[in-house]
Amino acid sequence: MKIVWIIAGSDASGAAGCQRDLLTLADHEVHACTVITAATAQNFTEWSSANVLDPNIVAAQLDALASQAMPKPQAIKIGMLGSAAIVTKVAAQIARQSSFVILDPVVKASSGGSLGSEEALDAIKTILLPHVDLLTPNIDEASHLTGSTICGPSDVARAAEKILALGARRVLIKGGHLTSSRCHDYYADHSSSYWLTTDRLPSSARGTGCALASAVAANIAKGFDLPDALIAARIYVTSRIRTRVNTESGASLLGLGQQQIEPSDLPSRSDELPLDGGLLNFPSCGPEPLGFYPVVDSFAWVKRLVDLGTKTIQLRIKDQEGPNLINQIKETIDYCRAFDVRLFINDHWQLAIELQAYGVHLGQEDLLAADLPAIARAGLRLGISTHCLTEAAIAKGINPSYVALGPIFPTTCKSLRFGPHGLDKINTWRQMFSQPLVAIGGLKAEDAPEALRQGASGVAVISDVVNARSPEARAQQWLRACGQNNSFAPN
Numbered sequence: 163m164k165i166v167w168i169i170a171g172s173d174a175s176g177a178a179g180c181q182r183d184l185l186t187l188a189d190h191e192v193h194a195c196t197v198i199t200a201a202t203a204q205n206f207t208e209w210s211s212a213n214v215l216d217p218n219i220v221a222a223q224l225d226a227l228a229s230q231a232m233p234k235p236q237a238i239k240i241g242m243l244g245s246a247a248i249v250t251k252v253a254a255q256i257a258r259q260s261s262f263v264i265l266d267p268v269v270k271a272s273s274g275g276s277l278g279s280e281e282a283l284d285a286i287k288t289i290l291l292p293h294v295d296l297l298t299p300n301i302d303e304a305s306h307l308t309g310s311t312i313c314g315p316s317d318v319a320r321a322a323e324k325i326l327a328l329g330a331r332r333v334l335i336k337g338g339h340l341t342s343s344r345c346h347d348y349y350a351d352h353s354s355s356y357w358l359t360t361d362r363l364p365s366s367a368r369g370t371g372c373a374l375a376s377a378v379a380a381n382i383a384k385g386f387d388l389p390d391a392l393i394a395a396r397i398y399v400t401s402r403i404r405t406r407v408n409t410e411s412g413a414s415l416l417g418l419g420q421q422q423i424e425p426s427d428l429p430s431r432s433d434e435l436p437l438d439g440g441l442l443n444f445p446s447c448g449p450e451p452l453g454f455y456p457v458v459d460s461f462a463w464v465k466r467l468v469d470l471g472t473k474t475i476q477l478r479i480k481d482q483e484g485p486n487l488i489n490q491i492k493e494t495i496d497y498c499r500a501f502d503v504r505l506f507i508n509d510h511w512q513l514a515i516e517l518q519a520y521g522v523h524l525g526q527e528d529l530l531a532a533d534l535p536a537i538a539r540a541g542l543r544l545g546i547s548t549h550c551l552t553e554a555a556i557a558k559g560i561n562p563s564y565v566a567l568g569p570i571f572p573t574t575c576k577s578l579r580f581g582p583h584g585l586d587k588i589n590t591w592r593q594m595f596s597q598p599l600v601a602i603g604g605l606k607a608e609d610a611p612e613a614l615r616q617g618a619s620g621v622a623v624i625s626d627v628v629n630a631r632s633p634e635a636r637a638q639q640w641l642r643a644c645g646q647n648n649s650f651a652p653n
Contacts, residue, residue: 165195171241171244189398199241214244228259237380240256256293269306291329318346338370344359357436367403368415457478458476459478504520549567566602572604588617591617
C-alpha cells in the first residue's frame with residue numbers, strides 16, 4: 163500500500179490546501195493520511211481567517227499516524243504550518259521517520275490571507291529545514307525565505323543558492339509568478355541544477371503549488387526517483403491547469419476527471435535557461451510511418467534488408483574506425499540514397515554530416531558531446547533515445563525528428579537501469595510528443611501490430627532479425643506486421 167502523509171491546513175473552498183492534496187493523491191491512486199494544522203475560512207476569492215490549531219492537537223494527529231498499528235509512509239508532504247510551535251512538533255515527528263519529506267512553504271493564500279507568522283518562518287528555517295528533502299517555494303515564498311528580491315531568472319538561481327545555504331538539501335523554485343513568456347521552474351541541489359520549462363498558459367488556477375508538491379510526493383511513494391517525480395508532477399499540474407474550471411466568481415480551479423496529456427504538458431529540461439524561440443529545427447521524417455526499423459552493424463546487413471523492401475534503417479557500428487568505418491558509412495549512405503531509404507547513422511554524427519546522410523541517431527550519453535546545432539544546420543534528421551521521463555524532458559528541449567522509447571521488453575543487447583516499460587507505455591509517450599515515436603527493445607514481429615496501435619510510428623529491432631535462422635523470412639514477417647509492402651527489390 164502506497165501512503166503519503168499530508169500535513170497542511172484545510173481550505174473551506176476545497177481549492178487548495180489539504181483538500182487539493184487529497185484530490186491529487188486520489189488521481190495518483192495513493193492513499194493519503196492527513197494531519198490538519200489550521201481550519202482556514204475562505205472561499206474561491208475571499209479570505210476570512212486562518213484559525214490555527216492547538217499544537218498539541220497537531221501532535222496528537224501525528225502520534226496517531228506514527229503508531230505501530232499504521233504502515234510507514236513512503237513520503238510526507240508539508241504545507242501550511244501556521245505557528246512556530248506547530249513547526250517544532252512537526253519537526254520532532256518527521257525526524258523519527260525515514261520518509262522522503264517535501265515542504266511547500268506556503269506564506270500567503272491565493273485568496274489573500276497570511277498563512278504563517280515570521281516566527282513560524284524562522285522556525286522552518288532553523289528547526290524544520292534540516293529534515294526536508296525537497297523545498298518547493300514559489301517566487302514570493304523564495305523571497306521571504308532569503309530576504310531577497312526576485313525579478314528575473316538570474317535572481318532565481320541566486321535565491322536557490324541562498325536556500326541551499328540555509329540547510330536545504332534540494333529546492334525547486336516555481337517560476338509561475340515570473341513575468342516571462344514561458345514558465346521556468348529551477349531545480350538545484352548541492353551538486354547540480356537545471357531548468358524545467360513549458361509554454362505559459364493564458365491563465366493559472368488555484369491550488370497549483372499544493373498540487374505540484376503532493377504530486378511529487380505521490381510519485382516518490384510509487385517508486386519514481388526524484389528527477390522523474392518532478393517531471394511527472396509538472397506534467398500533471400500543467401494538464402490540470404490546461405483543463406481548469408472557471409467559476410462564476412471569476413476564480414479558476416484545477417481540472418478534474420481523467421487526465422489527458424498533450425505534448426505541451428511535458429516540460430523541457432536543460433542546464434541553461436532556454437531562450438524564447440531557441441529550439442533547434444531538425445527536418446521531418448516525412449508523412450509515411452517509420453514502420454519496420456532494423457538496427458544493424460554493417461553495409462552487408464543494410465543491403466540485405468533494403469533489398470527486401472525495408473524503408474527505414476539504422477547503421478550502428480561500434481567496433482571500427484578510420485578508413486574502414488568511413489567506407490562502410492559512405493557505401494551505406496550511397497546505397498540507401500539511391501533507393502530512397504531513410505538511413506540513420508548511430509553516433510558518428512561528424513561523418514554523417516560530411517557524407518550527407520539522411521539522419522543521425524544519438525543516445526542520451528552522446529548528446530553532450532555532439533554538436534547539435536551543426537547537425538541541424540546540415541539538414542540532417544535527428545532521432546534520440548529515451549528511457550525515462552527525465553530523458554524525455556531532455557529530448558523535448560532538443561526538438562528532434564523522432565523520439566525512441568525503450569526497452570519495451572527485457573533485452574540482452576544493452577544493460578539498462580530502466581524498464582522494461584511494456585507496450586502500454588508507448589501510448590503515454592505518444593501523448594507527450596508531437597514527433598513520431600519509435601518503440602525499441604525486446605520486440606518481436608508479433609508485437610508490432612500492438613505497438614503501432616498504441617501509437618508507435620516505427621518499431622525498431624536489433625537481434626530478432628539478424629539472429630533468426632532465416633533473416634530474410636523474419637524480415638518479411640516484420641514488414642507484413644508493420645503493414646508495409648515488401649515487394650520492392652533493387653537490382
